[in-house]
Amino acid sequence: MTNSATLLDRRFTVAPMMDWTDRHCRAFHRVLSRRAVLYTEMAVDQALIHGDAPRLIGFDASEHPVAIQLGGSDPEILARASRIAERFGYLEINLNVGCPSDRVQSGKFGACLMREPELVRDCLTAMREAVSVPVTVKHRLGVDDQEPEQTLFGFVETVRESGVKTFVVHARKAWLKGLSPKENRDVPPLDYDLVRRMKAEHPDLEVLLNGGLESLEHGLAEIHGTDGIMLGRAAYHTPWTLAEVDTRIYGEASDPCASPFEAVAAYRPYIEAQLEQGVRLHSITRHMLGLFAGRPGARKWRQILSERANRPGAGWEVMEEALAAVSVHAAE
Structure with a gap:
């Protein structure tokens, strides 16, 4: 070989x-x-x-x-x-x-x-x-x-x-x-x-x-x-x-996402496809808790995902709520 x-x-x-x-x-x-x-x-x-x-x-x-x-x-x-x-x-x-x-x-x-x-x-x-x-x-x-x-x-x-x-x-x-x-x-x-x-x-x-x-x-x-x-x-x-x-590291002309908000938007198709296959939202979002670390609203982001993504039937609306909470803090 x-x-x-x-x-x-x-x-x-x-x-x-x-x-x-x-x-x-x-x-x-x-x-x-x-x-x-x-x-x-x-x-x-x-x-x-x-x-x-x-x-x-x-x-x-x-x-x-x-x-x-x-x-x-x-x-x-x-x-x-x-x-x-x-x-x-x-x-x-x-x-x-x-x-x-x-x-x-x-x-x-x-x-x-x-x-x-x-x-x-x-x-x-x-x-x-x-x-x-x-x-x-x-x-x-x-x-x-x-x-x-x-x-x-x-x-x-x-x-x-x-x-x-x-x-x-x-x-x-x-x-x-x-x-x-x-x-x-x-x-x-x-x-x-x-x-x-x-x-x-x-x-x-x-x-x-x-x-x-x-x-x-x-x-x-x-x-x-x-x-x-x-x-x-x-x-x-x-x-x-x-x-x-x-x-x-690699000298590329640009990185894939300009902000954590763009990253969530880019990840959305994957999340929705997994939800349709019966994957629980928490299984996905538990890896995203630190995305806004060091930014305004990071604590609220973690709190919403930790408390609500694990509920039966949780879907994209939880992500929207978490994003909205971060946006409010970011605008302050």
């Missing part, structure tokens, strides 16, 4: 985030940026093989460019799951070697695989041999008492033997015992310079920086010495962040 990692322009990506980056979230983010590469929530390999794959990983072609993240630790099972993901049309398959949750640890995948670089190599080799799209890996600097400088460089040297060329590095260690997943996103110290050193030692690899990037400005300030940035919580909680990605 040929799977050149250069098929996607990953200068800016939105991180895979459990319970957040579902298909409705990605459709919304795509309204804000044409160019950002979007990732699914982590999909467990066994679930794809034995479960309802269309429900788990189905997506609309309008979300492209979109990639899928898989969780697992058995090369053969990951290869089978990768083939399923490729058939669905994903442009990249990413292996999760960074999540520290108890659920992931109990399945022997995620960040605990930082202790087994040879197994990660074998998993990625099997995945690459199974598909023609790029296969990539997202990982930490190390786990628990591992020394990041030794662990990271040794991990990369071994894993690159798989032929994988794209490494997304969450620039923190993960503590598998004693810290919650939330604390693992904040407590272990960041080390962006170590990631830049990794790239300098491996100029042939594509190295993306992830972890603690609080805004597009912050990402632009730290992108030097790497090939791109991956934003997570900043992109989710303040989605208007994405509205400048096309011009500021």
Whole structure:
């Protein structure tokens, strides 16, 4: 199989985030940026093989460019799951070697695989041999008492033997015992310079920086010495962040939307189509709560969507009410 990692322009990506980056979230983010590469929530390999794959990983072609993240630790099972993901049309398959949750640890995948670089190599080799799209890996600097400088460089040297060329590095260690997943996103110290050193030692690899990037400005300030940035919580909680990605990262002549109001209008056809299919409004609007963050009326916007979008039969009229409330505050 040929799977050149250069098929996607990953200068800016939105991180895979459990319970957040579902298909409705990605459709919304795509309204804000044409160019950002979007990732699914982590999909467990066994679930794809034995479960309802269309429900788990189905997506609309309008979300492209979109990639899928898989969780697992058995090369053969990951290869089978990768083939399923490729058939669905994903442009990249990413292996999760960074999540520290108890659920992931109990399945022997995620960040605990930082202790087994040879197994990660074998998993990625099997995945690459199974598909023609790029296969990539997202990982930490190390786990628990591992020394990041030794662990990271040794991990990369071994894993690159798989032929994988794209490494997304969450620039923190993960503590598998004693810290919650939330604390693992904040407590272990960041080390962006170590990631830049990794790239300098491996100029042939594509190295993306992830972890603690609080805004597009912050990402632009730290992108030097790497090939791109991956934003997570900043992109989710303040989605208007994405509205400048096309011009500021990719040099496009314009961004898709000039204001959050335009973004909602552009998203309306998707919302109405989903409502007609029986999707609850809350399943869509829960990803939009931060759209007006930092602007007049933001609190009222969140309040109306949080309280009314979850009611039975809620429809576009809730969106109109929320927009009207924001407009009143914006005019004051």
